[in-house]
Amino acid sequence: QVQLVESGGGLVQAGGSLRLSCAASGRGFSIYGMGWYRQAPGKQRELVAATTSGGTTTYADSVKGRFTISRDNAKNTVYLQMNSLKPEDTAVYYCNTFPFDVASPWGRGTQVTVSS
Numbered sequence: 583q584v585q586l587v588e589s590g591g592g593l594v595q596a597g598g599s600l601r602l603s604c605a606a607s608g609r610g611f612s613i614y615g616m617g618w619y620r621q622a623p624g625k626q627r628e629l630v631a632a633t634t635s636g637g638t639t640t641y642a643d644s645v646k647g648r649f650t651i652s653r654d655n656a657k658n659t660v661y662l663q664m665n666s667l668k669p670e671d672t673a674v675y676y677c678n679t680f681p682f683d684v685a686s687p688w689g690r691g692t693q694v695t696v697s698s
Contacts, residue, residue: 586677591692594667602662602692604677612655617680618662620673620694631662632680644670667696 590602602618617632631641631651639651650663660677674691
């Protein structure tokens, strides 16, 4: 089982950038597809971006062209580069397996706040 720790969030003005990191511990990280998810207040958690174990990526329409997901299997880490941030990107961001495995526990997430 993989344990996940997210970092890199913060407060940024609209139009700014942030880079999130997700460090995974445990065995077998490289065989998992990984995704970044987010949950805004009062809303359901949603998938933002994902990468397969082979590096194929997919993005939510709302972030296409602005966010980039990448992974470094040697470091057991997945990243989310977020550019041109908008206030509606404000949320707690989590990483987890993709497709989501109910046996994979959620981390604490990292808060991203975009001011207008």
